[in-house]
Amino acid sequence: MRDVAEIWSYLAESPLLWLCATLIAYSFGDWCATRAGRAPLVNPVLVAVIVLAVILWVSDTSYATYFEGAQFVHFLLGPATVALAVPLWLHRATVRRALLPILAALIAGSSVAVLSALWIGQAFGLPGDLLASLAPKSTTAPVALGISESLGGSPTLTAVLVIITGMIGAIVVTPLMNALRIRDWRARGFAVGVAAHGIGTARAFQVNPQAGAFAGIGMALNAMLTAALAPWALAFFL
Amino acid sequence: MIHALALILACQLAGEILARLVALPVPGPVLGMALLFVLMLGLPRVAALIQPTGEAILRHLSLLFVPAGVGVVGHLHLLSSHGAGLALALIGSTVLALIAGAGAFVLVARLSGSVAKTEHPDA
Numbered sequence A: 001m002r003d004v005a006e007i008w009s010y011l012a013e014s015p016l017l018w019l020c021a022t023l024i025a026y027s028f029g030d031w032c033a034t035r036a037g038r039a040p041l042v043n044p045v046l047v048a049v050i051v052l053a054v055i056l057w058v059s060d061t062s063y064a065t066y067f068e069g070a071q072f073v074h075f076l077l078g079p080a081t082v083a084l085a086v087p088l089w090l091h092r093a094t095v096r097r098a099l100l101p102i103l104a105a106l107i108a109g110s111s112v113a114v115l116s117a118l119w120i121g122q123a124f125g126l127p128g129d130l131l132a133s134l135a136p137k138s139t140t141a142p143v144a145l146g147i148s149e150s151l152g153g154s155p156t157l158t159a160v161l162v163i164i165t166g167m168i169g170a171i172v173v174t175p176l177m178n179a180l181r182i183r184d185w186r187a188r189g190f191a192v193g194v195a196a197h198g199i200g201t202a203r204a205f206q207v208n209p210q211a212g213a214f215a216g217i218g219m220a221l222n223a224m225l226t227a228a229l230a231p232w233a234l235a236f237f238l
Numbered sequence B: 001m002i003h004a005l006a007l008i009l010a011c012q013l014a015g016e017i018l019a020r021l022v023a024l025p026v027p028g029p030v031l032g033m034a035l036l037f038v039l040m041l042g043l044p045r046v047a048a049l050i051q052p053t054g055e056a057i058l059r060h061l062s063l064l065f066v067p068a069g070v071g072v073v074g075h076l077h078l079l080s081s082h083g084a085g086l087a088l089a090l091i092g093s094t095v096l097a098l099i100a101g102a103g104a105f106v107l108v109a110r111l112s113g114s115v116a117k118t119e120h121p122d123a
Helices: A004-013 A015-035 A044-058 A063-075 A077-083 A085-090 A092-097 A099-123 A128-134 A141-151 A155-179 A185-207 A209-237 B002-021 B028-042 B044-059 B061-074 B076-081 B083-112
Strands: none
Touching: A004 A015, A015 A044, A015 A063, A015 B061, A044 A063, A044 A155, A044 B061, A063 A077, A063 B061, A077 A085, A077 A141, A077 B002, A077 B028, A077 B044, A077 B061, A085 A092, A085 A209, A085 B028, A085 B044, A092 A099, A092 A209, A099 A128, A099 A185, A099 A209, A099 B083, A128 A141, A128 A155, A128 A209, A128 B083, A141 A155, A141 A185, A141 A209, A141 B028, A141 B061, A155 A185, A155 B061, A155 B083, A185 A209, A185 B061, A185 B083, A209 B028, B002 B028, B002 B044, B028 B044, B044 B061, B061 B076, B076 B083
């Protein structure tokens, strides 16, 4: 029988181990989220990130080594962004019917998300590269990472800020909309899709199917608008 | 499946090339999304081809940001030194964006006479 350390040193250097670990950690996170009744605080991505970070720390593995394996999953972010055209196409009739309110809510929600984050961040003295990582945080992750990179931010930091933003949106949307007495499902869903991307969209689908569909539209449209808006907004604050 | 994947990757590639050619600040995949959307609108055959594959990719969208998320291990010092500012920026801007988005939607829907089919019962 071979030495365990020898097997480990082979595995730790091959992409297979960390690709496999990423999928298992996510499945575990998804299982936890299902067990918790899909409560917004138990987010499968957050669980997977914590589990993997602890494993990397315990096994003294560098992020670069981990990424050798995980890059195969990471690569799919690009094609997934392109695939966001599908929900937009599926709901094209709905979009056309409510075009004016959709455009108004998109412009208002998207610009307030970017500008207020930069404004509060600047007031607290965040440095420029942090502001660049923060600017696209309401956008769906694959697009946010691309925006962050093109603005000179850190895509890995943006990924975490995006997840936290989604969780905040998913937690506050229902009590906030009730307090504001906003009853239109389309408005409630669309706003959370723009402000809190896929995690907010998942939350909207739990509450009401029409809210979910509008959240998906909001997420896809916001991805395009933030990509165009964030560079201008950031230049204004730097 | 393979044809659909090839078309999705081709849209992404076209988007990346376009973004570099015109030096646009928009990420290539976003341009790819716009391109694919136009193709789906114009060609029903493309839409039928793409739909199942696109939905399959999007079903597990959140898995795809795990690798980047794990990168937080390299930013723990930043998160602890600027934690308060980041937390307030995230919470404040998310609440404000929700209010602005929903408010604008309701206001313009009322002005343009676009009525909701169903409403939240007790808000």
